[in-house]
Amino acid sequence: MSRILLLSWEYPPLLVGGLGRHVHALAGALAAAGHEVTVVTRQAPGAPPVEHVEGVRVIRAAEDPPAVDVTGGNLLGWTLAFNHALTRAALRAARGHRYDLVHAHDWLVAHTAVTLRDHLDVPLVATIHATESGRHQGWLPAAHNRTIDDVERWLCAEADRVIVCSEYMRAEVIRLFGVPAERTEVVHNGVDALRWRARPRAVAAARERYAGSDGPLVSLAGRLVYEKGVQHLLAAEPLLRERFPGLRMVIAGDGPYRAELERLAGPAVTFAGFLTGHDLTALMAASDCYVVPSIYEPFGMVALEAAAAGTPVAVAATGGLAEIVEDRVTGVKFPPGDPEALAGAVAGVLADRDHARALAWRARQRVVDDYNWPSIAARTAAVYDSTRPPGSSLLANEPKFLLSGRPGMPMAVPVG
Structure with a gap:
């Protein structure tokens, strides 16, 4: 059985869309199957900073003061501040605990995920739930959209395995980010009927x-x-x-x-x-x-x-x-x-x-x-088992921060 550190920008009771529901159900199903699961996520108003619920240890990181305003849909400033807070909370969660793997959900936790991968010396699995290019039908209208696209590419390059939810998404991450087909895995989302x-x-x-x-x-x-x-x-x-x-x-x-x-x-x-x-x-x-x-x-x-x-x-x-x-x-x-x-x-x-x-x-x-969650959790655990040790990634010899190479684009750097 694995000791898993899950990273997500949303988790009950703080829900924005389907990603938080997915991570919540996956964490519970993995815990029910005997895995040791810790979720590090964002602080929700009124929720305790640390709790054990449904067999899952949940660590919630409070946002750094002062709050970063999000204007014009540009999340980058907020995301960098959030990743600093998330990284500190995750490192505190790691004291006295050993983990076999970090599992990151989408680009909003990419900086924390890579920092923890290096600090804990464990494999990194990333689930790409959607892409910025896909959300905009292939058109990236502003600098922040192109930077998000770059961070998604960076996360995929750093991950030992990239999980996607459909064959459609598998083709998309291969086409957009050049992820080798053998490093992509399709694991469907689940539903508690x-x-x-x-x-x-x-x-x-x-x-x-x-x-x-x-x-x-x-x-x-x-x-x-x-x-x-x-x-x-x-x-x-x-x-x-x-x-x-x-x-x-x-x-x-x-x-x-x-x-x-x-x-x-x-x-x-x-x-x-x-x-x-x-x-x-x-x-x-x-x-x-x-x-x-x-x-x-x-x-x-x-x-x-x-x-x-x-x-x-x-x-x-x-x-x-x-x-x-x-x-x-x-x-x-x-x-x-x-x-x-x-x-x-x-x-x-x-x-x-x-x-x-x-x-x-x-x-x-x-x-x-x-589409039952026990089956989805078992397929996800099989992906965990297939990860290579750190340093043996197919991209191990490439620059760690290689992005799209577009001139004038800010580089993504891990925080912590």
Whole structure:
């Protein structure tokens, strides 16, 4: 069994997106399998700086004062300060403890990860959940976007193994960062199917709150950013209401794109804000169709969560979504960025309830059989076992801080 140090910029109760839920579930499943797991993460208001929960030791690093403002989406200043705090907390956590491996989740913890790899003299595994290039459809508009791309490349070069969540992402990190194919591993995200079964009373309450008395309920949950494609769902809403006049639509989540999306929305659309726990589960289970209209989606865990809730899903045929949803078997697909096709796919689900129930049943069985967390944890542990000792990486003879080589780009340096 391994002694694992996991690094993540979000972890319950502080959640921003799917990454924090992934790390939380993975840590618990690894601990349940007998591994010794320590998570070092960001301090959440009201959360203790150190605690043992679900078999996992959790260390939370308070942000350095003064707080660093994030303007124009530029996280770099905040990230450097955060990595200083995270590194100190991780080094304190290492006193009196031995670790076999450091596992970093995304670029926001890259500096701490490399510092700990060198300080502890252990292998480094990195999970790349998404890329800056992918989030911007290949266009890196500002200097900070290009620097994030460089840090992602640096983290991939330093890691003994790079884990990705889909074959789509595997191809992306190989193409963008030149990671040798033999150092990449596909380990799908997992879902706790029991966690997503809502209580009947909660489902009824969600239905009463959000659905009209004479029409179906369509929902979406996620961070409100351009690449999630919510604008295409809103463009499809009038087309759906032509066929289903009583249709209601709920958008759950928050983000920088929310105000613009609210301006695009019709009167039948409700913006529910950021929902968690039973509220989100109940909304999914109360819906007649759950839609994932993403333009860019490395995996699409939310589609599996909706399936676990027993709801038929309609997804854009892009990225990991195209891999995890089998068209007309476990859900329906439509071309990304096409509101008319989206409306047609959703209408097919809403019009044929027997077909919709069959889709939902098969999808939930697929989640239970193929995406359960014990299996995902076992696959992750197998990646740990495959890591080489420090110094034997395929890139061991290359400069440690080799980035893209673009002139004028700031170099990434480990902190500590």
